[in-house]
Amino acid sequence: MSIHGLAASTTTGPSHFDIVKVIRPNILALHPYRCARDDYSEGILLDANENALGHSITRPDGQHDPLLDLDLHRYPDPAQNTIKERIASLRSLPGVDHVFLGVGSDEIIDLLMRVCVAPGTEKILTTPPTYGMYGVCAQINDIAVVKCPLELTGTAGEGGEAGRFSIRVSEIKKAIDADPTIKLIFLCSPGNPTGTLIPLSSIRAILEYQNFTGIVVVDEAYIDFASDEASAASLIKEYANLVVMQTLSKSFGLAGVRLGVALAQPPLIQVLTNTKAPYNISTPAAHIALSALAPASITTMRSKIATLAASRLGLIIELAALASLGLGSVLGGNDANFVVVPVLGSDGKPDNTRAQRLYRSLAEENGVVVRYRGSEPGCEGCLRITVGTDEENRTAIAKIRTVLSAI
Template identity: 45%
Template sequence: MSPFNLETCARPNILALEPYRCARDDYKDDGTNILLDANENACGPSLTPTAVEAASKGAGVDIDFLGLHRYPDPHQRDLKQLLCNLRNTHHYTPKVITPDNLFVGVGSDEAIDALLRCFCIPGRDRILVCPPTYGMYSVSAQVNDVGLVKIPLLEAPSFGLDVPKIRDALSTERDVKMIYLCTPGNPTGSLLDKEDVRQILEHPTWNGVVVLDEAYIDFAPDGTSLAEWVAEWPNLVVMQTLSKAFGMAGIRLGAAFTSAPIARLLNSLKAPYNVSSPTSALASYVTSGDGLAKMRENRERIVAQRERLLTELPKIKGIGRLRGGTQSNFLLYEMLNSSGEPDNTVALAVYETLAEDKGVVVRFRGKEHGCLGCLRITVGTEDEVTRFLAAIEQALIEVNGGRGGKRETPGEEDRKEIAANGVVA
């Protein structure tokens, strides 16, 4: 069992925090009350009847646009229950997670930042990350003046956790409060082995928090999520989002499943009304009934196109190895030079040629650990995949044939940087 102790791990000022009590904490709008407590605009939102009608038709969901002059529910327990229903699969535990185990906020990024503020003392504490991984862990750490310990993932294509080195670092490195792990990984697309995660959770001396970022978990096989484990482990946080499989990136809704004591701290330090009423209504729709059915339908379409890319990309001259997993809605592939070697100069030239000449935008990831010469390709619709396959085949011909791509012949500064770092920034 973990030696985790919340009282000595969390920041003392956060443990002592008295949460801000907002107007809706005491009395809610039941449709009959006259609400004169929150300094809201009693005349209603600045929307004409025409605008409300248009917005209502466009949303296709029951959103009270005329109620936008009132602050939203600060606790979102109904939405949290829907998220719990989704993850209470009992694949890993008979225990049940409840709204008390949840923090919801503005995407996963709010949870990443809130956890840092909750546990890490600026200028002293550090987090552990495993590159290649999602860049916001490091960015948020820097914003909060929190240091980094880096233990790279194992070599491609497994991109698994180097458990012995991680456990050793948690034993020997001072002031490491959290470890951020991405599964399926970004940009790797690989699932982490749950037994590797268990070994880290079972570290015999480390008093810290393990954060699993499951942003892409719904593209993996059913039952893969470890959100239920928060009912078993007091120091586990599992982050999820509606931006990916649910296709709701525009509403910015993320969730962090964790133990009730940690959830209380996160909810204590958040802004009072961090989830808007339209966001809550749309999130509630897509996590129940028809919304879930539509998500699964769209997921099947994406998986079918993912399989198509896995079949077709290796047939194209200049496409190298798949350097990661197939458990997300993107794939990580090498771009080869005329000698058949993965090459960052070629990958960058293909990336720019695709975007600037072909109107197809992918992501250059060659500067990441273990991703030499790699592009990360998001799985699109059938038509988008058709266009992409034709475009990348032509781009590789142009780049390796010397007939296109603005960076196929690097300038002197580029050559120096490639020689020194293997990348063009």
């Protein structure tokens, strides 16, 4: 069975992978909905039941809002190929047929499960501690989750290649051997909440494991905060069983726009395109994304990443200075825009109760909101602290010092 809409193309490796056997039969048989803008987008447009008189938004203050100058009364471009071209160029991929756009990475996570994993009978594999939406989407779709925890003890090695929060490739292989119903493996790199980067050699080892005939999903929401050579996007040309998720929310500073990206070989991209909602990327989101992906904006983005990386190092140093008040050493590989630090009890061990007291006091009495992560495997007593501006970081450190002194 072929994939609707896919021109004849040859996928690249590995030999044990066949996408037609991974995608659910009902999805392969799907004839995607054709929307009005799939055929024509210019001329007197009387085909889509849009409001020909335009939007009715009036600013009471009389101020001009450039977004209101967009054709908001028209449905958006369903393909958004200009955005895809810029992303393909940025990530060194051949073209738009290697790029899919979603409403944040969460839409892509949900779509991958719906097109690949049969509810009630097939499974996904995750490596906790990890991003919580994998489990939420799995539960919504009636999909069981096989959990293969990261290495939860020890000290992170150089580049995250060994030690705490590294992935255990041999254990993942054992899980695959024990359960052939696993269709997707979700790897978060750099990890959330760990901040640890997964080496490309470990990802390759799973992609090439012949007993796994499903798809490896590498979630790279924070990849721009790591080294330039860290992205698994460089493996896409070699592996048809790989999809890399990225986003404009983190390094691009556009969390409010909700634009997620999937990078893969054309067959999987076509399947996702066939399954998505017709106009999933709004006109304002597309307009802002195009501006963010312009060369000058990318230069600015990289400059801000360098600033945040320097601030991250400064934050780690300042947190280490609070050791005498019961703050442990920062954990993980620290390749993202946050750090994870354990709060210790009087016995010198991670203490969830004290961490929760610090967390609540910071938010409710001191105006500093961090994230409690103590319920995650290997993260007992931990708080996750996003790198802020220099002023925000100084304030956070001062408030943490004050609260720790009192609890």
